Amino acid sequence: MDVLNALAAGFGVILTPANLYYCFLGSLVGTLVGVLPGIGPLAALSLLLPFTFTLPPVASLVMLAAIFYGAMYGGSTTSILVNIPGEAASVVTCLDGHAMARQGRAGAALGMAAIGSFIAGTVSNLALTVASPVLVAVALRFGPPEYFAIMMLGFVTTLYMISGSRVKAMIMLGAGVFLSTVGMDVVNGAERFTFGSVNLSGGFDLVAVVMGLFGVSEILLNVEHLARADVFTRAIRGLLPTLRDWIDSWAAILRGSVVGFGLGVLPGGGPVTASFLSYAMERRLARRPERFGQGAIEGVAGPEAANNAAVAGSMIPLLSLGLPSNAVTALLLGALIIHGVQPGPMLMTQHPEIFWGVIASLYVGNVMLLVLNLPLIGLWVQLLRVPYRILFPCILLLTVIGTYSINHNVFDVWVMIAFGLAGYVLRRLGYELAPLVLAMVLGPLLEQALRQSLIMSGGTPAIFLTRPIAASLVSVAAVLVAVLVLRGVRVGPTDAAAPHPTLEGSR
Amino acid sequence: MHRAETAISALWTLLGIGITADAVQLGIWEPAGPASGFVPLLAGVVIGIGGIALLLRRPSRADGRRFWESGAPALRVGAVLGALAVIAVLMDRLGFVLTAIPMMVFLLTVIERQRWTWVIGLAIGASVGLYWLFDRVLEMSLPKGPLGF
Numbered sequence: 001m002d003v004l005n006a007l008a009a010g011f012g013v014i015l016t017p018a019n020l021y022y023c024f025l026g027s028l029v030g031t032l033v034g035v036l037p038g039i040g041p042l043a044a045l046s047l048l049l050p051f052t053f054t055l056p057p058v059a060s061l062v063m064l065a066a067i068f069y070g071a072m073y074g075g076s077t078t079s080i081l082v083n084i085p086g087e088a089a090s091v092v093t094c095l096d097g098h099a100m101a102r103q104g105r106a107g108a109a110l111g112m113a114a115i116g117s118f119i120a121g122t123v124s125n126l127a128l129t130v131a132s133p134v135l136v137a138v139a140l141r142f143g144p145p146e147y148f149a150i151m152m153l154g155f156v157t158t159l160y161m162i163s164g165s166r167v168k169a170m171i172m173l174g175a176g177v178f179l180s181t182v183g184m185d186v187v188n189g190a191e192r193f194t195f196g197s198v199n200l201s202g203g204f205d206l207v208a209v210v211m212g213l214f215g216v217s218e219i220l221l222n223v224e225h226l227a228r229a230d231v232f233t234r235a236i237r238g239l240l241p242t243l244r245d246w247i248d249s250w251a252a253i254l255r256g257s258v259v260g261f262g263l264g265v266l267p268g269g270g271p272v273t274a275s276f277l278s279y280a281m282e283r284r285l286a287r288r289p290e291r292f293g294q295g296a297i298e299g300v301a302g303p304e305a306a307n308n309a310a311v312a313g314s315m316i317p318l319l320s321l322g323l324p325s326n327a328v329t330a331l332l333l334g335a336l337i338i339h340g341v342q343p344g345p346m347l348m349t350q351h352p353e354i355f356w357g358v359i360a361s362l363y364v365g366n367v368m369l370l371v372l373n374l375p376l377i378g379l380w381v382q383l384l385r386v387p388y389r390i391l392f393p394c395i396l397l398l399t400v401i402g403t404y405s406i407n408h409n410v411f412d413v414w415v416m417i418a419f420g421l422a423g424y425v426l427r428r429l430g431y432e433l434a435p436l437v438l439a440m441v442l443g444p445l446l447e448q449a450l451r452q453s454l455i456m457s458g459g460t461p462a463i464f465l466t467r468p469i470a471a472s473l474v475s476v477a478a479v480l481v482a483v484l485v486l487r488g489v490r491v492g493p494t495d496a497a498a499p500h501p502t503l504e505g506s507r
Numbered sequence: 508m509h510r511a512e513t514a515i516s517a518l519w520t521l522l523g524i525g526i527t528a529d530a531v532q533l534g535i536w537e538p539a540g541p542a543s544g545f546v547p548l549l550a551g552v553v554i555g556i557g558g559i560a561l562l563l564r565r566p567s568r569a570d571g572r573r574f575w576e577s578g579a580p581a582l583r584v585g586a587v588l589g590a591l592a593v594i595a596v597l598m599d600r601l602g603f604v605l606t607a608i609p610m611m612v613f614l615l616t617v618i619e620r621q622r623w624t625w626v627i628g629l630a631i632g633a634s635v636g637l638y639w640l641f642d643r644v645l646e647m648s649l650p651k652g653p654l655g656f
Contacts, residue, residue, distance in 0.1 A: 051645060167560045171519055174553030178526055181547045190543040192533060193526075216591070223587055223618065224580040389619040393611045394633050396587070400594055401603075401637065405647045413595040421588060428574065429512055447546040455540035 007129055010356025014364055019059055023361050026063035027368045030070015035078055035380045036391065040088060041071035042434075043218050045331045046210040047395075049338075050402045057339040058354050062361040064335055068328050069121065069311040069362070072271055073369045076113035076304050077380050080106055089271035089307035092279040096292060096299030103295050111239035112249055112297055113304040114373040120257040120305035121366040124312035127261055129359055132348070135320035139345035142321075144452035145463050149473035151446045154267030154323060156477045158435050159484065161266070161273055166484065168431045176436040179204055180443025187451065199411040206334045206440065208403045208415040213433050215399045216420025219392050221427060239374055241297070249301035252282050256305030263306075264313020267438075270326035271307035271314075278306035312362055319355055320345060323442065327434035330441040511574045516561035523555020586618050602652025603642070607634035 052060035075090030080097035183203030260274040322343030324330035457463035533544030611630035
């Protein structure tokens with residue numbers, strides 16, 4: 001009952017004209033970002049983060065979260081109609097979604113993607129509502145050793161979740177932690193790695209780094225080879241799925257919801273992994289797996305349900321523990337910190353309007369997205385006709401505006417350019433950048449927890465083994481590392497052979 | 508691709524060594540517990556070991572590919588980065604609008620080879636529109652030049 005009362009209060013927060021407006025705006029921008037190839041949710045969030053600084057924390061978080069799940073909805077439209085994933089979590093939707101479009105069933109594919117997303121979003125929001133307070137109650141017993149242990153476990157599971165080289169991911173984690181240490185040491189005021197630069201004494205700005213790594217590098221990858229995609233031009237009819245479609249899809253939607261929610265909670269998981277796993281699972285469970293790739297509707301329903309469910313799943317560690325499970329939630333955490341809100345288990349009691357307001361906004365945004373995605377499908381199809389060659393100079397200007405406006409300092413623009421080049425080269429060489437962002441955001445929390453733990457213990461690391469929760473988490477992390485080592489760490493000789501993520505591939 | 512891979516791996520190794528050395532100078536341990544260099548030391552070791560592991564790996568078939576298959580992609584990437592660098596240099600002096608217009612014209616004509624007539628209109632419209640939206644409506648204070656915008 002307490003949960004219901006708190007959720008009702010959350011609805012009270014979100015159902016105000018201002019917050020509804022920001023939820024709608026976020027859903028609209030998210031759908032736009034999802035629909036337009038060449039800009040993913042991470043790049044969009046990093047672009048828009050500075051523009052939310054002037055908003056109240058609730059409105060800012062509600063809008064940024066809406067962009068995240070809005071992009072999951074919108075991505076399917078481009079996959080189905082153009083055979084280009086609007087964002088990475090919709091890559092597998094191309095396989096059967098576009099095949100359905102070629103067979104004249106684009107409407108059914110779009111309808112099932114939207115309705116499946118809505119059902120999965122609602123199911124996972126319910127799970128989030130129930131699970132978050134439970135996890136908060138557990139997390140209130142956490143001290144610095146437990147926090148350090150859970151962050152280490154998060155880093156280790158990230159190595160399991162990535163698709164490329166684990167050594168490269170390990171380097172990215174190390175680089176992220178290193179970047180987070182640049183600037184003044186908050187404990188004793190010592191300058192670290194600043195080389196006497198005043199601009200660096202406050203450390204690298206997260207927004208400038210992320211804007212470069214994801215926004216600028218994305219543009220550089222795309223301008224290399226501009227895709228000339230054929231937009232689906234036939235009229236779209238029959239958005240409501242038939243009874244046959246429902247019979248084929250309902251189980252896939254439910255399985256996708258469960259898989260997506262579970263993978264969303266896990267550190268390193270998220271919508272991309274969830275959609276791939278859901279597709280593989282549906283194909284394995286199908287009576288006629290040969291239909292997959294030829295227009296099987298469950299190949300659209302499952303992954304689309306999974307990527308939406310993963311969004312709500314990934315909100316659990318963010319809201320309950322103050323720990324992001326992927327790069328997008330790392331940015332949301334960064335937004336909370338920028339607004340002066342201390343993330344963690346106390347968020348529910350100290351800022352219930354943010355905690356429950358964001359959860360309630362997920363329900364509201366889910367309904368808004370269904371409305372945006374079904375009746376307005378014609379509008380999104382028209383948007384797909386805007387060529388990327390016109391869009392990218394405008395996106396480039398937005399990256400400059402967004403980065404400059406953080407501190408009104410051109411130094412941040414130079415940081416963005418440098419990280420843009422670095423991100424471009426690293427992505428071309430098969431490095432995944434999400435672990436770097438995750439580690440950069442978690443770095444200060446990790447360092448604080450480690451140093452506090454070791455001060456508490458008088459310098460002995462045994463503190464991580466004598467407290468039950470920390471010991472359990474460290475043990476799991478140790479077992480996972482041991483399994484990695486025994487199986488042979490994948491150094492990744494073939495990574496560079498993979499097509500680099502551009503308009504023609506995944507991001 | 509192999510040369511680029513090797514160069515980046517070597518860079519990681521050197522970076523790891525550099526961070527580790529700097530971390531030692533910052534101090535690893537003090538009586539109260541870990542000092543300023545403790546966490547950077549761990550990060551440096553991870554980066555350095557990773558770089559060495561990549562350097563020691565066996566070359567693969569993919570290593571035969573070139574980083575850029577032709578000169579055109581390199582030129583396009585270089586042009587975009589160059590345009591960004593020019594903006595960073597001139598924005599504070601000339602203001603946002605006067606810097607953004609030539610950058611858009613450059614990108615749309617030199618890289619995308621679009622027609623001059625509508626490129627100029629698009630560049631002026633987009634630059635002024637973005638300035639109006641972010642500086643005037645959202646009050647984010649973009650750099651202003653001698654003409655006041």
